Amino acid sequence: MPDLDAIDRKILASLQTDSRLTMQELADKVGLSVSPCHRRVKLLEERGVITRYVATVDQKALGLHxxxxxxxxxxxxxxxxxxxxxxxxxxxxxxxxxxxxxxxxxxxxxxxxxxxxxxxxxxxxxxxxxxxxxxxxxxxxxxxxxxxxxxxx
Amino acid sequence: MPDLDAIDRKILASLQTDSRLTMQELADKVGLSVSPCHRRVKLLEERGVITRYVATVDQKALGLHxxxxxxxxxxxxxxxxxxxxxxxxxxxxxxxxxxxxxxxxxxxxxxxxxxxxxxxxxxxxxxxxxxxxxxxxxxxxxxxxxxxxxxxx
DNA sequence: CAAAAATTGGTATAATTTACCAAAGAGACG
DNA sequence: CGTCTCTTTGGTAAATTATACCAATTTTTG
Missing domain, CATH: 3.30.70.920 (Lrp/AsnC effector binding domain/regulation of amino acid metabolism (RAM) domain)
Known part of the structure; x- marks a missing residue:
């Protein structure tokens, strides 16, 4: 299991903040073109580094005070x-x-x-x-x- | 600000678990077709009920023990x-x-x-x-x- | 330094999102 | 009980995005 290089870490930092970035936007952020960026994301998912994608909900809006x-x-x-x-x-x-x-x-x-x-x-x-x-x-x-x-x- | 009906709550429950569902899959889960489901999701975002979309990362994989x-x-x-x-x-x-x-x-x-x-x-x-x-x-x-x-x- | 392996980037296609409009349903009021 | 209005729904088409594939480049290894 190869470990995470600087680009992988940038990808993780970005996706932890906003997983709705398009591959193009993410690729720009980390300094790659779309193809290798996409492959890295898929690998991070397969290796279990990225575990899931979720929406976060406002606690107050649900009345959970x-x-x-x-x-x-x-x-x-x-x-x-x-x-x-x-x-x-x-x-x-x-x-x-x-x-x-x-x-x-x-x-x-x-x-x-x-x-x-x-x-x-x-x-x-x-x-x-x-x-x-x-x-x-x-x-x-x-x-x-x-x-x-x-x-x- | 209208409050959340049963379908909104189903949408929130689903997206909190997996935000990568396609609109088609989400619509099936909540019993709507794609169009109204899509509009409800956008409204939940605009109203600030859904606050963001994020990827979750494995703590061990990052070496945070x-x-x-x-x-x-x-x-x-x-x-x-x-x-x-x-x-x-x-x-x-x-x-x-x-x-x-x-x-x-x-x-x-x-x-x-x-x-x-x-x-x-x-x-x-x-x-x-x-x-x-x-x-x-x-x-x-x-x-x-x-x-x-x-x-x- | 050369060969092999891994990684990258571009293009074409498939999948998904999003905008738009007509139809159905719900509620208000005489 | 019916009709008008307002809201919500569902289908279709266009635009955006993801994904697969392949050639080119870079990195690693002996």
Whole structure:
């Protein structure tokens, strides 16, 4: 697996910002003509460097006014317990991110909800019904200062 | 500003998952023909519901093996201080997310880095050089259990 | 330095997007 | 209950864009 040269990185930086660029525009940006630029993009897709193309949606426009970070400790941390938790989390659309953490909590989740009462519904009907959870602690975000999908290349 | 009907929501759900669907494919999914589907998408863009189109890139493929959550307290929380902090954060590509929080910290950041030493470089050369920071606490992610860009519609 | 391999760029074709217009459907009002 | 108006839909044609193919150039290797 050959690694990424300077042009590949320019392509990734551009497409992470705007995937609707035409091949002509992208080629101009990275200093190639359309053909090799197109082939590089296809290769990046095949190699799994580019994983997908998505539209981003405005959270406010959807009425999702609440963002919460949840710290979770499990009663036990055997692989079986971790897998069970991961499977449950993965099904729920409200959970946008979930990380297994070092330190004094096991998981950190980012959850969005329309308002406090629908967040409460998420807690009552979903999260707290899971077995094996020792503690849950919610921290609320007052505002999103920065949100980027673009990894540094 | 008319709000979103069931078809708009289907469109958003689909495009949040795969923005490379052709209008024909998208139209089939939502039960319309190409023309009205196309017009709805354009309207969603103009109204700012769809904010952008981006490619997502594999973090491992870029060699970014470290994900860190950083809790930050500022010495003072005047608007001036918050703005200064927000401006600095926004410039740094390593910071993917930043939230102003309730509770006993002011900000929560998600930062990525190639390895521990480049994370250390980020701390030493950037974050700790900011004025007005009272405390910094890093929590490391062992793994990403879930990561989604798709807001629930 | 020469041969081989990889990468590039141009052109032609296929696929997709977009603009335009007529037809169907939904809502308001007498 | 019907008719007028406004909105949304669907089909067609033109323009734009993506993609496949091949020759030319550059880079790598022995």
């Amino acid at each position: 609440v963002s919460v970070f949840i710290s979770i400790k499990l009663a036990r941390q055997k692989e079986e317990d971790l897998n069970r938790f991961a499977r449950a989390i993965s099904k729920w659309d409200e959970v946008l991110e979930c990380y297994l953490m070092t330190g004094n909590r096991d998981y950190l989740l980012r959850v969005v909800a329309a308002d406090l009462s629908s967040y409460e519904a998420f807690l009552k009907n979903k999260l707290t019904r899971l077995d094996g959870i020792a503690s849950i602690e919610s921290s609320f975000a007052l505002s999103q200062v920065k949100y980027s999908i673009a990894l540094p290349v | 470290v994900s860190v959550f950083i809790s930050i307290k500022l010495a003072r929380q005047k608007e001036e201080d918050l703005n200064r902090f927000a401006r600095a954060i926004s410039k740094w590509d390593e910071v993917l997310e930043c939230y102003l929080m309730t509770g006993n910290r002011d900000y929560l950041l998600r930062v990525v880095a190639a390895d521990l030493s480049s994370y250390e470089a980020f701390l030493k050369n950037k974050l700790t050089r900011l004025d007005g920071i009272a405390s910094i606490e890093s929590s490391f992610a062992l793994s990403q259990v879930k990561y989604s860009i798709a807001l629930p519609v």
